[in-house]
Amino acid sequence: MLRGERGAVSAELVIITPLILVMLLVIVQFALWSHATHIAQAAASQGLAAARAHHGSSAAGAARARHLLDQLAHGPLIAARVAVERTATTATVRITGTATSAVPFLTLPVHAEAAGPVERLAPLAGRG
Numbered sequence: 001m002l003r004g005e006r007g008a009v010s011a012e013l014v015i016i017t018p019l020i021l022v023m024l025l026v027i028v029q030f031a032l033w034s035h036a037t038h039i040a041q042a043a044a045s046q047g048l049a050a051a052r053a054h055h056g057s058s059a060a061g062a063a064r065a066r067h068l069l070d071q072l073a074h075g076p077l078i079a080a081r082v083a084v085e086r087t088a089t090t091a092t093v094r095i096t097g098t099a100t101s102a103v104p105f106l107t108l109p110v111h112a113e114a115a116g117p118v119e120r121l122a123p124l125a126g127r128g
Contacts, residue, residue, distance in 0.1 A: 022103075025102050025103045026103060028102045029099075029101070029102045029103045029106060029108070032076050032099050032100050032101075032102055033099040033108045033110065035076045036076040036077040036097065036099040036100070036110045037099075037110050037111075037112060039068075039069070039072045039076060039077055040069075040077060040080065040095040040096075040097065040110050040111070040112035041095075041112040041114070042068060042072070043065040043066075043068040043069045043072075043080075043082070043093075043095050043112070044065060044093045044094065044095045044112045044113060044114035045093075045114050046064050046065055046067075046068045047061040047062060047064050047065030047068075047082065047084060047093035047095075047114070048061065048091055048092075048093045048114040048115065048116055049064070050063070050064035050065075051064075051084050051086050051091040051093060052086070052090075052091040052116050052117065052118050052119055053119055054119045054120070054121060056086070056091070056118075056119075057086065058084040058085065058086045058091075059084075061084040061086065061091065061093055062082050062083075062084045062093075065082045065084070065093055065095065066082055069082070069095070075100060076099060076100050077097045077098075077099065077100070077110060078097055078098045078099070078100055079097050079098055080095060080096070080097035080110075081095070081096050081097060082094070082095055083095075083096075086118065087118075088118065089117060089118055090115060090116065090117055090118060091115065091116060091117075091118055092113065092114070092115040093113065093114050093115070094111070094112070094113045095110070095111070095112045095113075096109070096110065096111050096112075097109075097110045098110060
């Protein structure tokens with residue numbers, strides 16, 4: 001080994017190790033954000049199913065979405081908010097929040113939305 005290269009590996013390791021750790025944290029952060037987004041989308045879908053049912057309501061949709069969030073979102077989704085809007089023809093459920101942070105000072109917003117027509121009972125044709 002040459003005298004001029006003594007300690008070169010240690011210096012390279014000091015530079016590379018923090019970069020590898022930051023890259024690992026970014027990967028974990030993306031996984032947390034993705035998981036939080038999937039939970040929010042599932043809650044929005046469940047809330048929509050309750051809100052658009054024949055005898056459903058905005059309150060029923062919000063309660064169903066909140067129930068699923070209470071079961072699943074304790075870790076990956078922070079400060080989840082549920083907004084449900086039901087008109088005579090459509091229902092919309094919006095879930096917003098923030099993904100848990102693995103990287104300091106990085107907050108990623110989470111947004112999920114589900115919308116669909118309100119169920120209507122139609123009279124059977126040919127009866128009467």
